[in-house]
Every structure is written in C-alpha cells, then in structure tokens.
Amino acid sequence: MSKKYLGIICLLYSFIFGYVVLFDKLKLFLAPSMQIYIKLSIIPLFIIGLVILLNSNNHYKFKIIDLVLILPLILLIVAGNGRLSESFASNRATNFNNKNRVKTVEKKKEVKEEKEVLEEIDESYDFSNPYFDIVDSNYDGLSGYLSYVVKANKYEGKTIRVRGFALKDASYLPDEYFALGKYSVSCCVADAGFTGFFIKYDKSKITNNNWYEVEGILEKGKDKEGYDIMYIKVINIKEINSKKEEQYIYPCYAYEGDACNYIAKYGVEY
Amino acid sequence: MDIIKNISIIFISIFFESLPFLLLGSLISAIIETYVSNDTIAKIIPKNKVLGSIVGIFLGFFLPACDCAVIPITKRLIKKKVPINVTISFMLASPIINPVVLLSTYNAFYRTNPEIFWYRLLFGIIIALIIGIIMGIVFNKKEVIRNSLIDEDDCHCHNHGHHSLKNDISSICIHASTDLFEVVKYLMFGAMLASLVQVLLPRNILIIFNNNQVLSIIVLMLFAYLISLCSTSDSFVGKSLLTIFSKNSIIAYLLLGPMIDIKNTIVLLGNYKKKFVWTLISLIFIVIFIFSLLVVMIL
Numbered sequence: 001m002s003k004k005y006l007g008i009i010c011l012l013y014s015f016i017f018g019y020v021v022l023f024d025k026l027k028l029f030l031a032p033s034m035q036i037y038i039k040l041s042i043i044p045l046f047i048i049g050l051v052i053l054l055n056s057n058n059h060y061k062f063k064i065i066d067l068v069l070i071l072p073l074i075l076l077i078v079a080g081n082g083r084l085s086e087s088f089a090s091n092r093a094t095n096f097n098n099k100n101r102v103k104t105v106e107k108k109k110e111v112k113e114e115k116e117v118l119e120e121i122d123e124s125y126d127f128s129n130p131y132f133d134i135v136d137s138n139y140d141g142l143s144g145y146l147s148y149v150v151k152a153n154k155y156e157g158k159t160i161r162v163r164g165f166a167l168k169d170a171s172y173l174p175d176e177y178f179a180l181g182k183y184s185v186s187c188c189v190a191d192a193g194f195t196g197f198f199i200k201y202d203k204s205k206i207t208n209n210n211w212y213e214v215e216g217i218l219e220k221g222k223d224k225e226g227y228d229i230m231y232i233k234v235i236n237i238k239e240i241n242s243k244k245e246e247q248y249i250y251p252c253y254a255y256e257g258d259a260c261n262y263i264a265k266y267g268v269e270y
Numbered sequence: 271m272d273i274i275k276n277i278s279i280i281f282i283s284i285f286f287e288s289l290p291f292l293l294l295g296s297l298i299s300a301i302i303e304t305y306v307s308n309d310t311i312a313k314i315i316p317k318n319k320v321l322g323s324i325v326g327i328f329l330g331f332f333l334p335a336c337d338c339a340v341i342p343i344t345k346r347l348i349k350k351k352v353p354i355n356v357t358i359s360f361m362l363a364s365p366i367i368n369p370v371v372l373l374s375t376y377n378a379f380y381r382t383n384p385e386i387f388w389y390r391l392l393f394g395i396i397i398a399l400i401i402g403i404i405m406g407i408v409f410n411k412k413e414v415i416r417n418s419l420i421d422e423d424d425c426h427c428h429n430h431g432h433h434s435l436k437n438d439i440s441s442i443c444i445h446a447s448t449d450l451f452e453v454v455k456y457l458m459f460g461a462m463l464a465s466l467v468q469v470l471l472p473r474n475i476l477i478i479f480n481n482n483q484v485l486s487i488i489v490l491m492l493f494a495y496l497i498s499l500c501s502t503s504d505s506f507v508g509k510s511l512l513t514i515f516s517k518n519s520i521i522a523y524l525l526l527g528p529m530i531d532i533k534n535t536i537v538l539l540g541n542y543k544k545k546f547v548w549t550l551i552s553l554i555f556i557v558i559f560i561f562s563l564l565v566v567m568i569l
Binding site for chain 2: 006007009010013020026028029030034037038040041044045047048049051052055060065066068069071072075076078079080082084085087088090186187188189190191193251
C-alpha cells in the first residue's frame with residue numbers, strides 16, 4: 001500500500017481537479033486565463049496515478065510527512081461555498097481605484113501618460129451614451145478609467161448603475177463617502193484586490209461589507225489628500241442579496257482570448 | 271470562522287495555481303532523467319562559469335518554467351551533474367524571462383511605465399548571472415542537495431539503457447511523481463504560511479514606509495517574499511502598488527518575488543542543504559537591494 005501512496009494522491013488530485021471543473025467551482029479560485037492549466041493537468045495526473053498503481057518497479061517509501069498531501073482535499077471542504085468574506089477587502093485597500101495617484105515629482109511624465117491614456121479611452125468607449133451600466137466585464141476598466149477621465153469631463157453628468165459590496169473604512173475616503181466594489185482577480189484569489197467606485201452618501205445608513213445596487217450621477221470631488229476623484233452622487237440605493245452576486249471581477253487580460261480588444265470595442269458584457 | 275475559511279480559499283487558490291506548473295516541471299525533469307545522459311550534459315555545458323551561466327539563462331527563456339516549476343527541474347539538473355552556476359542562473363532567471371511572465375509584465379507596465387518592464391528583464395538576467403557565478407564558486411554538487419535525497423530515485427527503475435515505449439512511460443511517470451511530491455509536500459507548508467500572511471497581515475501598514483526610498487525598497491522586498499505570489503500575477507499587484515510606491519521599490523518587488531519567496535524557501539529547505547539555501551536567499555536580497563538603489567540614481 002505504502003509504495004502506491006503517490007499513485008493514490010495523483011488520482012485524488014486528478015479527481016479534485018475534475019470535480020472543480022465539472023461543477024464550475026474553478027472560478028472561485030482562479031481567473032479564467034489560468035483555468036486552462038487545471039483542465040490540462042487532469043489527464044496527465046490520472047495517467048501517472050494509474051501507471052504507479054499498476055507498476056511493480058516503484059520503490060517509493062512512505063513517510064508520515066507525506067500525509068500532508070491530503071491537505072488540499074480537507075481545505076477544499078473547509079472552503080465550503082468558496083466565497084471570500086467581504087471583510088477581507090479592508091486588508092486589500094491599497095488596490096483601491098486610485099490608479100492615477102502619481103507623486104508630484106513625476107508630474108511632467110504624468111501629463112504625457114494621461115494624454116495617451118485619454119486618447120485610448122476616446123477610441124474605446126461611446127461617450128454619446130448618457131447611461132453606463134457597470135457589469136462585470138467593464139467593471140475594472142471603467143473603475144480605473146474614471147480616475148483618468150476626471151480631468152476630461154467626459155463622464156461628468158452621466159448616469160451610472162453599479163453593484164458591489166460596501167467599504168466604509170478605505171484609507172483615501174473622505175468622511176461623507178463610502179466605496180462600492182468587488183474583488184479584482186488577475187490570476188488567482190491570492191492576488192485579489194479591491195476595485196471600486198467612490199459613492200457620496202450618508203455613511204451611517206450603510207452597513208460595512210453589505211451588498212448594494214447604486215444608481216447615480218457622476219460628479220467631481222476631492223479625496224482625503226486633495227486628489228481629484230470622480231464620484232457617484234446617489235439617486236437610488238438598495239441593498240441586494242450577496243449570495244446571488246458574483247464577488248470577483250477580472251481585468252480584461254485575465255479572460256481567455258482577446259477580451260481586452262473585445263471589451264474596449266463594445267464596452268459590454270463579454 | 272471567516273478567517274479559517276479565507277485561509278482555506280487562499281491556500282486552495284495557491285495550490286491550484288502552482289500544481290499544473292509543478293507537474294510540468296516534474297515531467298520535464300523526468301524526461302531529462304529518462305532521455306538525457308550525464309555525458310551528453312557534460313558535453314553541452316561550457317566549463318567556463320560565465321559562459322555556463324549564460325547557457326543557464328538561455329535555458330530559462332526556452333523552458334516555460336515559473337518559480338514553482340524551476341525547483342524540480344533545477345534539482346534534476348544538479349543530480350545530472352550540471353554545474354551549480356548553470357542551474358542557479360537558470361533557476362533565478364527562468365521565472366522572470368520565460369515568455370508567459372514577460373507577456374504579463376508587458377501587459378501590466380509597457381503602456382504606462384515601459385522602463386519597469388525593461389529593468390525587470392535586464393536586471394533579472396544580470397542578477398541571475400552574478401548570483402549563479404558566486405554560488406558556483408562557493409558550492410559544489412555534494413554540498414547542495416540534502417544527503418537523504420541524493421540517490422533516492424536514481425536507479426530504481428532498472429530501465430535506463432533499455433528504451434521501449436512501455437519502459438519509458440513507466441520511468442517518466444515514476445520519476446515525475448517522485449519529483450512532483452518531493453516538492454508538493456513542502457509547498458503545502460509554504461502555501462499555508464503564505465495564506466496566513468495574506469489573511470492576517472494588513473496591507474495598509476505598507477503605506478507607512480512609502481516616503482523613504484531605502485525603507486520602501488526593503489519593505490516591498492519583504493512583502494514580495496511573504497505574500498508568495500506567482501511570477502505571472504505579481505506584475506499586476508506590482509502595478510497597483512505603483513500608485514503609492516516609487517518605481518525603484520516596485521522594481522525590487524518585481525525582481526525578488528520570482529526569485530525567492532516564503533513558499534519556495536520551505537520547498538528549497540526540504541530539498542537542499544540549509545547552508546546552501548540561506549546563502550542563496552541572502553545573496554538574492556543583497557544583490558537586488560543594491561540594484562534597486564542603482565535605479566534610484568538612474569531615474
């Protein structure tokens with residue numbers, strides 16, 4: 001039995017991978033672009049496991065430490081529904097949507113970079129559209145772009161609708177604002193950061209980490225340190241059921257295929 | 271309860287992200303063991319330490335090995351009597367210069383900060399070359415791999431020299447599984463430690479250090495070491511840190527993460543001798559720190 005142990009573990013991993021693929025659980029742990037590698041590993045692991053179980057030349061000696069190899073199975077069970085708790089986002093506030101915060105010494109370069117990015121945005125989105133619905137595929141893009149377009153006036157006055165969970169304690173937030181956002185995942189959940197939008201609203205009416213749908217008008221303001229921000233002035237706000245919401249969004253490059261070009265061109269759900 | 275669940279989710283995500291690449295590395299290692307003889311390697315690898323390390327770096331570009339996959343391949347190369355300088359240069363360069371990581375670094379930085387892309391690539395190569403040569407001078411093969419592992423799977427298959435499809439498949443499967451799990455069992459401890467750090471260490475404390483050039487380099491090097499992200503995803507986390515940290519500290523972060531982290535330290539300690547591992551880690555920290563200070567002068 002002991003010399004067949006590694007074969008059994010190979011088969012176990014192969015079945016775990018098969019299970020998460022078959023029951024669509026993989027998205028709880030990996031971005032779409034990384035999921036292919038798990039799918040490609042299922043058959044090699046199965047074959048290696050099978051060969052070891054059937055081969056008599058294997059001289060492997062079992063050690064007690066090898067029991068640690070079943071840890072993924074145990075922790076997959078402990079992970080339950082795989083939803084990261086929203087309170088974890090407070091630990092990730094450095095990823096908050098201030099992508100244009102550049103230090104003063106780099107100001108010259110900033111102006112040049114900003115111009116280039118704005119030109120790209122001009123080509124990417126339809127600014128004649130008065131209404132922007134933030135769905136998962138344009139979430140990261142628009143959140144990031146809002147910090148760039150703050151000086152371009154192109155989004156100001158537009159109506160926007162967005163869903164996400166609330167963060168009241170993000171470090172840049174002025175007193176009368178909260179942040180609404182989701183976890184953004186580039187490769188796996190270990191690199192998840194918070195990506196979101198500034199919402200101007202009476203914070204006392206909001207419960208930290210609860211999920212809301214906000215509809216409002218985009219306006220300009222200042223953050224705690226005096227940087228320009230684009231925020232949403234609330235028209236309607238309602239609490240929504242967190243269990244029905246996807247808590248992860250992915251930057252366009254984290255999708256399989258040429259999603260960046262697709263999203264830039266159409267700005268709609270991928 | 272939430273904390274335990276979060277730790278489990280982060281652990282599983284690191285496991286899912288790493289295992290396919292470890293499997294790939296183990297399969298490459300097993301194929302080397304089955305088809306490439308020690309004599310062939312001795313003929314190909316130059317004796318000169320500088321040229322040897324350059325060959326190691328080239329190998330890093332053509333073998334699609336990230337920071338997880340390089341460990342079984344490196345161990346196999348050392349067992350195959352490839353000089354230490356070649357294997358270390360390969361191990362350090364490959365996670366930075368392999369095409370997949372280059373593409374992700376390009377996507378993350380090239381549009382807004384192309385110099386970060388170039389510094390990561392060029393300094394990655396130069397640092398791998400320097401550390402490879404130093405380690406090659408200081409250590410020889412016998413001082414590197416833990417005694418209990420040196421002959422563990424060398425001659426158990428009795429297939430070498432009798433190549434038939436059945437024998438070869440059996441040999442590759444047995445070697446791949448031994449290599450894979452010798453690394454994976456230490457990955458379990460490393461991934462657990464990294465998950466604990468991810469959940470329990472508040473990232474906001476990083477902001478305290480962002481005004482001091484030297485401190486911010488050290489803090490981001492330690493951050494890269496502790497959070498143990500794979501070399502593909504750390505580009506994007508590095509990009510988000512660019513909003514609050516200077517470019518040179520981001521470059522230090524991008525160089526150190528792929529070369530060493532807490533997860534790989536535990537895997538290395540399980541496979542190599544302590545003196546070798548701690549010398550390697552110290553050198554990586556010191557050389558990257560010096561190069562990051564150089565960037566301060568250039569930028």
